[in-house]
Amino acid sequence: MLGLKKAVGMSVLALGMLGLSGTALAKDAAAAAQVAPQMQVILEAHKSLKPVLPHTVSPKEARKGVTAADAVKKTLKDQGKPVAPKAVAKVEDKELKGPAGDIPVRVYTPEGVGPFPVVVHFHGGGFVLADLGTHDASARALANQAKAVVVRVEYRHAQKNPYPAAADATAAFQYVQKNAKEFNGDGSKVAAAGESAGAHLATVVSMRQKQGGGALPVYQLLVYPFVSNDVSTPSHQANGQGNYLGKDWAKNKDPNALPLNASKAQLSSLPPAMVLTAELDPLKDESQQYAKNLKAAGVKVDVKNYAGVTHEFFGMAPVLDVAKTAQADAGMALRKAFKAAPAAQTGVGGSGMTEPEPAKE
Template sequence: MRFRAFIQDFHMAKFLQVSAAALGAALCASAYSAPASTPPKAEPHMQKVLDALASLGGKPIDTLTPDAARKQPMPADAVKKVLADEGKSTAPEAGVTVREMTVKGPHGDFPVHIYTPEGKGPFPVMVYYHGGGFVIADTAVYDAAPRALAKMAKAIIVSADYHRAPENKFPVAPDEACAAYTWTLEHAAAFNGDPKRVAVGGESAGGNLATVVSIMARDQHAPLPVHQLLVYPVVDNDMTRPSYVQNVAAKPLSKPMMAWFFKHYGADPTSAMALPLKNADLKGLPAATIVAAEIDPLLSEGKAYADALKQAGVKVDYRLYSGVTHEFFGMGAVVPKAKEAEQFAADGLIRAFTK
């Protein structure tokens, strides 16, 4: 398949690898240039999650090694604490089955987790990329989001556990994101999916990978995803944007954390493929659903990317949720606005799948 050949030499054709030290210096020069500001106030349900996260005693991720950072309490742990404190079940939402398969990628094998809703297929499919700044987290941490989307959109969600930086620096993550997409096109029928209805989506760093896959498919005249779901995507490295100034010390994602993630990711800070907002040509990309959170350093760049897509003639459904933070998506069990956002995302997928 032509797209597979492209994946195999993708990093040779499209990317310039730079050292983590050089990238860290470039980013940190702007990361602390603005005075501290107070983030907007979280709404009560969101604040309960933030309080629970604080009670778990995690250390600031930007002060730790990547290995230590991966062991810190995550927002998903805070959600479970809220549920437990309220006497509610912390078990995964029913109505979805999950199985693991293996993708042979250009940098070695990696797992994908296939979330299948109840009912009779073949089902439409979305390839999903989890967040974590390309450095921390995995599908298990983000389980609630693909599980909710599978159930709400009546679609199979293929969640890719791409190799993480700094052990596997850029362009490993986008290489493997492409491999997961190609593998899904080729194997969807084997797990009751429809290979003609395949979307991509992700949160934060995963949103970056979803839109990068869309751009690469377009540029190589490969089969385009039918839709891209971008939940507060990382698309730029400009830390002077208003949301970075306002949310410099926000929880659970702050400005210093983003500098730390970029440093360990090790990408070229000028690359339009690493940072899609730098791409001069966004024409011909799939329609997008974009979810934004008010208390998030990435808010401004996400809105700028939505505007750039619209200016390029791409259909965009953008929605900003007030009073909630980065990572709120997937918290539908305890944060009503998260449930609303999950339904908004699922509705966008359903429309794309039924065209």
């Protein structure tokens, strides 16, 4: 597994955890473990689009690069299938007040009559890449599977805005929790969710709400969360000066930046969680260790690992059966959490207008 982690790590972690690397990932992962046939097709589609390695260009240029969603669309076209996204009742863009200006959000409303439970979702992209347009498939799936309004949150990107700039996430969560009616949502049933860097933000929201005495999310959906800076691949080190944690990224021990460093006391009483991992993902080990840490702190955690797939697989359901299963698992967990949530919560901490202070050890 170490060889696979190194091979995939050079392709994923060093590139802001974008997910698909093309040649290196498809070749090296196949040599080290069994890649699901459908996953291999997507990898080849990604390779055919001739992606530029993000760490070889500026962040601005990297954000214009080939994404996992592009690979899925290419696969659908190659298979003669429609590329239209899964339907939801409504999608609309809004802006919320945040600590450094307005925070863009995209709101997905499912079919039915509200008020609905709410999932506040944070996209991946290594804190550098991706935006409200890149994880559309995940948001639509969660809206339909969880029967919830999904509020996807944009946040300030590194390298221009290093830690703790993405505390936009906490401000956005607090706003949605207080003003759920604006979204046809139920403020007593708000979950935090994310993928990769976004899963990091989702769990940090929970930690910061606890620190500030605010109402916690009713659930954490953490899809291959980034929770540690224990990365030794050469390309990640070469790009370390430009990452979210700043120039001293390797020395950072703040649990609000790296949740794997959180103590048992800091993790205790956090909301129940589901942690989803991919077999061929360099984040698998740290994600599963974080789940163990949560369990050791008394948090109820459901951990599911999906064989034969890579980072970014969660949004690939149109062409990847394993992703359909993962989305269904996530939806069921969220529905159960919403059903079990108390009828009302009070005491949301903070105004949503200032960044919380890092936890003190």
